[in-house]
Amino acid sequence: MNRLDTEIIGLLIKDGRLAYAEIARQLGVTRAHVRDRVQALLDGGSIEQFTAVIDPEKLGKSVSAFLDIKASPNAIEEVAQALADQPEVISLYIMSDMKSLHVHTLTDSSDSLLDFASRQIYGRAGIVSVECQTLLKRIKNRVGGPRL
Template identity: 50%
Template sequence: MDSTDHEILALLVEDGRMSFADIGRSIGITRASARERVQNLMGNGFIEKFTIVVNPGLLDKSVSAFFDVQVTAQAIVIVAETLANLKDVSSLYIMSDMCSLHMHVLVKDMGALEAFTHAHLFGHPDIVNIQCKMLMSRIKQRRGGPRI
């Protein structure tokens, strides 16, 4: 992977629908070369998939909460898989201490957040501690994976 591939990735992180011609014009290569490079990046696993960024507020999901959930070590994978399958969980990570999950939840309102916590977190035998922080304002949003 060279600097041209890095430039292509940066462009696609900003606009995954950018045409091969526009990519080529932006970095000084041909449309055919841009197409070939993008296909190689996909084939080699650098690009996993193309996706969109949705404005949750317009989808009636105005409450954004971040949870740090401490789980018994023997149950972390099972709890993580269960939570990851819930529609209100937008992202979930197993953290390096191997007993913590970091989870982002998007819901309609505070009542929905309370219902979520009661249904899926409180009283769970393998969850030993829960911390929740609410999003106040979004300053910078990650798009398309890590910046390269």
């Protein structure tokens, strides 16, 4: 990836709907060159997808919870996949200790979060412990914002 690719990506992160012509104007290259570079970044996997950044609260998802789940190492992949398949889970990571999952959920209420935990976490084989914290105030989102 070269400097031009980095600049194109920077502009697309700020506004994924920018036209190739506008990107070209800002960077002093041709529209066709921008189109070719974006296609190469897509083909190479540097750009995974174009997406919208949403405000979860405006969609009725007012409870944002972060769960740190400890699982037995022999069950971590199975537990991770089972949780990742749930609509409440918007991101899930296996951490470097190979026994921890960091999970971000969005639900419409505390009752919905409790229902999710009851259905998917409590009593699930392979889960050793869970810590849960809910978000009080969002100050800064990661680039791309939360995904539903």
